[in-house]
Amino acid sequence: MELLGQRTLDLPPPQAVRDCPRLSLVLPCFNEEEVLPETARQLSALVQRLLAEGSIAPGSAICFVDDGSSDRTWVRISQLAEDYPALCGIKLSANRGHQNALLCGLLTAPGDVLVSLDADLQDDLRAIPAMLKAYREGSDIVFGVRSSRVKDSFFKRATAQGYYRLLAALGVRIVYNHADYRLMSRRALEALREYGETHLFLRGLVLQLGFRTATVPYERAARFAGTSKYPLAKMLALAWQGVTSFSAYPLRLITGAGAIVSAGSIGLAAWALAIRLFTDQALPGWASVVIPMYFLGGIQLLGLGVIGEYLAKVYEASKQRPRFHVEKLCGRTFERGGER
Numbered sequence: 001m002e003l004l005g006q007r008t009l010d011l012p013p014p015q016a017v018r019d020c021p022r023l024s025l026v027l028p029c030f031n032e033e034e035v036l037p038e039t040a041r042q043l044s045a046l047v048q049r050l051l052a053e054g055s056i057a058p059g060s061a062i063c064f065v066d067d068g069s070s071d072r073t074w075v076r077i078s079q080l081a082e083d084y085p086a087l088c089g090i091k092l093s094a095n096r097g098h099q100n101a102l103l104c105g106l107l108t109a110p111g112d113v114l115v116s117l118d119a120d121l122q123d124d125l126r127a128i129p130a131m132l133k134a135y136r137e138g139s140d141i142v143f144g145v146r147s148s149r150v151k152d153s154f155f156k157r158a159t160a161q162g163y164y165r166l167l168a169a170l171g172v173r174i175v176y177n178h179a180d181y182r183l184m185s186r187r188a189l190e191a192l193r194e195y196g197e198t199h200l201f202l203r204g205l206v207l208q209l210g211f212r213t214a215t216v217p218y219e220r221a222a223r224f225a226g227t228s229k230y231p232l233a234k235m236l237a238l239a240w241q242g243v244t245s246f247s248a249y250p251l252r253l254i255t256g257a258g259a260i261v262s263a264g265s266i267g268l269a270a271w272a273l274a275i276r277l278f279t280d281q282a283l284p285g286w287a288s289v290v291i292p293m294y295f296l297g298g299i300q301l302l303g304l305g306v307i308g309e310y311l312a313k314v315y316e317a318s319k320q321r322p323r324f325h326v327e328k329l330c331g332r333t334f335e336r337g338g339e340r
């Protein structure tokens with residue numbers, strides 16, 4: 001609906017759509033050739049079952065997004081699309097990272113509701129019917145929340161939990177223990193389309209959309225096959241996105257630190273003056289010169305670094321580069337199929 005040139009998203013889907021929506025499952029894949037056949041088998045069985053129960057409509061799809069893999073992931077996806085009619089594929093022209101690949105899937109796949117999940121079967125599929133139930137009851141975004149992390153390594157568990165706490169302390173709104181296993185309704189997706197963010201942190205962004213939300217707990221399993229495609233460096237990059245995309249707190253922290261150090265140095269100067277005026281112990285000191293010099297130098301460098309990080313974001317955002325390019329499509333879901 002158009003209103004004064006702006007699209008409005010105030011038309012809720014009719015209850016018939018809520019009761020039996022066309023579902024698309026969206027899975028970003030990066031070098032996942034080992035796990036794809038099993039993922040396709042399990043998801044296809046799930047879709048068949050939900051169709052038979054009448055809880056999703058015909059035309060529901062399983063959509064793999066190949067994030068510029070260097071192995072035979074795309075070949076696998078194309079083969080699987082021939083074996084399973086509901087399966088389709090989107091191939092990105094290069095590796096753009098999980099968040100961009102996921103966004104591409106969310107903005108390209110058809111359907112009244114989309115569920116995003118990992119390709120490695122770590123996300124328990126039994127949560128999907130529960131998510132659909134929450135959608136039927138009126139929620140537009142349903143967050144899959146990990147009820148336990150026993151299958152994660154100690155390091156992953158500790159860093160992840162510490163990170164959620166840090167985000168909360170920085171005033172970033174986030175659903176605790178929710179990653180990217182989530183259901184979104186068509187109107188929530190259309191709202192997401194209007195965000196032009198270059199640096200994506202989708203789990204933070206979807207909370208900005210509003211709409212009614214719900215959570216569904218699930219147990220996170222171990223990876224079915226292959227190794228993690230999220231090494232420490234990528235994890236840290238995503239964590240940093242989460243902080244800098246949603247909080248200006250680090251900048252304020254510098255202002256605070258600057259104020260404290262300045263106040264401290266005024267006190268120090270007063271103390272030095274008092275020694276000079278009222279005692280005869282004033283020695284031209286090494287410590288009083290050298291220590292503040294290093295200390296202030298450090299604070300300044302830190303401050304410049306953090307400001308630089310934010311400036312870099314502005315620089316990247318000002319270029320307004322596309323976040324992904326689709327190279328090919330496959331599967332019956334995309335009518336024209338194959339090359340486009």
Ligand code: UDP
Pocket residue numbers: 027028029030031032067095096097098099101117118119120122227228229230
């Ligand atoms: N992934 C992606 N692009 C990347 C890295 C990862 O599309 O550059 C996908 C990956 O194939 C998987 C999901 O993102 O479907 C999550 O990655 P992974 O399971 O390796 O992360 P972990 O569960 O170890 O955090």
Ligand code: MG
Pocket residue numbers: 118120122223228
């Ligand atoms: Mg995984």
